Amino acid sequence: MEALAALADPTRRQIVSLLAAGERGAGELAGQFPVSRPAISRHLRVLREAGLVQVRVEGQRRVYALDPAPLSELDAWLAPYRRLWAQRLDALDTEIARGRRARTQEDGR
Amino acid sequence: MEALAALADPTRRQIVSLLAAGERGAGELAGQFPVSRPAISRHLRVLREAGLVQVRVEGQRRVYALDPAPLSELDAWLAPYRRLWAQRLDALDTEIARGRRARTQEDGR
DNA sequence: AACGTACGTAACTGGACAGTTAATTAAGGA
DNA sequence: TCCTTAATTAACTGTCCAGTTACGTACGTT
Numbered sequence: 643m644e645a646l647a648a649l650a651d652p653t654r655r656q657i658v659s660l661l662a663a664g665e666r667g668a669g670e671l672a673g674q675f676p677v678s679r680p681a682i683s684r685h686l687r688v689l690r691e692a693g694l695v696q697v698r699v700e701g702q703r704r705v706y707a708l709d710p711a712p713l714s715e716l717d718a719w720l721a722p723y724r725r726l727w728a729q730r731l732d733a734l735d736t737e738i739a740r741g742r743r744a745r746t747q748e749d750g751r
Numbered sequence: 752m753e754a755l756a757a758l759a760d761p762t763r764r765q766i767v768s769l770l771a772a773g774e775r776g777a778g779e780l781a782g783q784f785p786v787s788r789p790a791i792s793r794h795l796r797v798l799r800e801a802g803l804v805q806v807r808v809e810g811q812r813r814v815y816a817l818d819p820a821p822l823s824e825l826d827a828w829l830a831p832y833r834r835l836w837a838q839r840l841d842a843l844d845t846e847i848a849r850g851r852r853a854r855t856q857e858d859g860r
Numbered sequence: 861a862a863c864g865t866a867c868g869t870a871a872c873t874g875g876a877c878a879g880t881t882a883a884t885t886a887a888g889g890a
Numbered sequence: 891t892c893c894t895t896a897a898t899t900a901a902c903t904g905t906c907c908a909g910t911t912a913c914g915t916a917c918g919t920t
Contacts, residue, residue: 647759651908655752662832668867681909683868688907702866702917710835717829717836723771724826726819760878777897790879792898797877811887811896 643719645712648692653677654685658694661708668704752828754821757801762786763794767803770817777813 649655657671672682686706689695693712698705758764766780781791795815798804802821807814 643761643764646755646764650756650759652752653908655755658832662835669865672867677908678910679867680869680911684908687868704867708835710832713829713832714836717833720822720826720829723767723819723822726771726817727823727826762878778895781897786878787880788897789881789899793878796898813897 643716645692645694645716648688648694648712649716651685651688653682654689657682657685657689658708661695661706665698665705665707668706671706752825754801754803754825757797757803757821758825760794760797762791763798766791766794766798767817770804770815774807774814774816777815780815 649658653675656675660666660671660674668683668686669679671686672679675682686695686697690697694709695706696709698707758767762784765784769775769780769783777792777795778788780795781788784791795804795806799806802818804815805818807816
């Protein structure tokens with residue numbers, strides 16, 4: 643779950659989003675952001691260390707590509723919690739089906 | 752996506768995991784960790800501000816409960832990426848089914 | 861060989877954050 | 891009322907991290 647820390651930064655999430663559309667060179671990525679190129683380089687390093695991106699050296703260019711594996715891992719981490727909001731929606735359905743009577747009783751506070 | 756930053760900390764993830772099994776008092780939670788109670792109090796505050804937990808004051812106890820809404824939001828954020836590893840698996844399936852012939856044609860990049 | 865381009869790394873700065881101990885608020889019980 | 895218990899808040903410290911500028915390295919071109 644090292645990916646969570648990497649994805650906690652909005653710039654890095656945006657990089658991931660860009661790479662989801664296809665691979666890009668480092669400079670090409672850096673051009674999309676208001677921060678300096680070294681800053682993007684560091685972000686890419688964090689993403690690389692988290693396994694979220696992979697680099698391919700192509701002449702003097704570095705081409706970055708998204709590796710979805712950690713996202714899949716995150717998805718798997720999330721899985722056991724899924725029943726929680728599914729259940730809540732079920733409860734809501736029940737509520738609606740009942741015509742939403744006697745609400746104050748279970749509302750609490 | 753503020754939840755990502757909150758979930759980046761392993762202690763907080765564990766708190767979330769504990770609360771998934773049912774609500775608990777603050778001290779009850781603190782007892783599960785090797786850090787001080789104020790530290791847990793701060794973690795709970797971060798989780799509260801991220802909307803991941805809710806407190807209910809019950810006498811002099813604070814009972815914390817998980818609110819799955821931000822997890823659901825995270826799930827939604829993850830959704831568009833899902834095709835990436837699904838596709839990879841599909842490609843693998845296809846690959847196997849076809850006996851691995853004529854590969855370059857459909858790769859498309 | 862010399863130069864320009866494309867990145868990365870080094871060194872530093874400011875701000876955020878997790879942890880600690882000590883003080884504060886609030887609820888029960890003697 | 892006084893004391894204990896439960897928990898948060900305050901104040902402080904150390905560490906990590908994102909950003910900057912400056913420098914280093916490697917590839918390609920002339």
